[in-house]
Amino acid sequence: MAGVSVATVSRALRGLDRVSPETRERVLRVAEDLHYVASPTATSLASGRTRVVAVVAPFLTRWFFAMLVSAIEKSLRAHGHHVILFDLEDDSYDQRLMLSQNMLWKRVDGVITLNVPMVAEEVELVDRLGLPLVAIGSPVPGRACVRIDDAVAMRTAVEHLAGLGHTRIGYIGAVPENVAHIQTPQDRLRAFLDTVRDLGLTCEDSWILGSDWTAQAAALDSTELLSREDRPTAIVAASDEMAIGVLASARRLGLRVPEDLSVTGIDDFVLSGVLGLTTVRQDVAGLGHAAAELLLRALLEDDESTDELVLPTELVVRESTGPAPTG
Structure with a gap:
């Protein structure tokens, strides 16, 4: 009905390049008219991709991590990907859970870590599973990192x-x-x-x-x-x-x-x-958006970066600081 090939329909629905805006709009319009929704399970079996990204955080109750997750999810959602959260918080402040194969294997296409210093066993696991990874904050050796100084x-x-x-x-x-x-x-x-x-x-x-x-x-x-x-x-x-x-x-x-x-x-x-x-x-949201874009580039364009992106900071002066008291 759209007058294009199956491959073009696939690229248009997945938000991939090499599809003109006019063709993409026509395909999306026809899909909506037909009430067409691709089966995630069938798509995953055919492509070997889940279109799900693991976001790994040491805490999810802190505002900083909540803002990061929100920004990441919005960026991924715009490209038809979704987030699964792994909260590594344990019962005490000085311990955390470890990433395991059961968490990641055949469940996600990539990983974004939120200020998680990964140990050697966790890095080896991600490498063994062939998952692209982008770190926010604490760097992971050999992987892209987005942070402030x-x-x-x-x-x-x-x-x-x-x-x-x-x-x-x-x-x-x-x-x-x-x-x-x-x-x-x-x-x-x-x-x-x-x-x-x-x-x-x-x-x-x-x-x-x-x-x-x-x-x-x-x-x-x-x-x-x-x-x-x-x-x-x-x-x-x-x-x-x-x-x-x-x-x-x-x-x-x-x-x-x-x-x-x-x-x-x-x-x-x-x-x-x-x-x-x-x-x-x-810019907490900016950190999340930048990390998501780097991971999407690895997933959609097979362009896995190892660059370090350092976002700027700025002083915001308000009423809580003033001249030192005298005497």
Whole structure:
């Protein structure tokens, strides 16, 4: 009825190249008129492809990962692909589940990891199954990676505070070395310490606070430090969620922000603007879209990239930072 070959119909319905926009529109119109829907099972058997992509996350309850998943799903859906989620969160913060063959084999065509430092056994499994993989955040050797420069983002935050006259700066976001998603916390803490040293600022060891990267924990974890007379005049939080927890702790203790304490984060969390939080913004949705496009290129064009794509960050100054208090 469309007046084209079976192969052209197939390419048009799958959103592949080498089909003119006019032909694609005609095929889609005829398919709609005929109420034609390809059987996913039959298509998978014929092509060996499931048109499903595994998205692997250490947590799914955190806003950062939810935004990534949403952006990835939208990009894949536009090309007729779908997402299956694998949440590797275990019962404790410092452990995670491992990827297994039962999760992936004959169920997915490719994998996108969300800040998951994969161990050698997991990389070997993906290689053995011949699955293209794109990493967001923590890189996977020999695979494409989309990320921000955490060191640059952290330096931007510290330099902003230093520019306001702060010389006594604390930090929240340190985690034990066995935490399941270790790389980003380590990178940001290392960059903080390097920048403090390079700028000649002061940060006592007791001003570096551990946290599980939630607002609730950060509020508790920062209470003792903010109660002290020798507290820092500013706090850099490794994420906006923790920065919001510090703001809550300061408010309960009667500290004025930013007159008594300046607070900044990294991310630009969905509530940061409402709460007036200064932060270093990263384009979370942009990370997801870019990763999905790289994986689609591997699946649809057999063009598997090993490039590293670094998206920019930018300082967003709001009401939570101000000049260092005098006296």
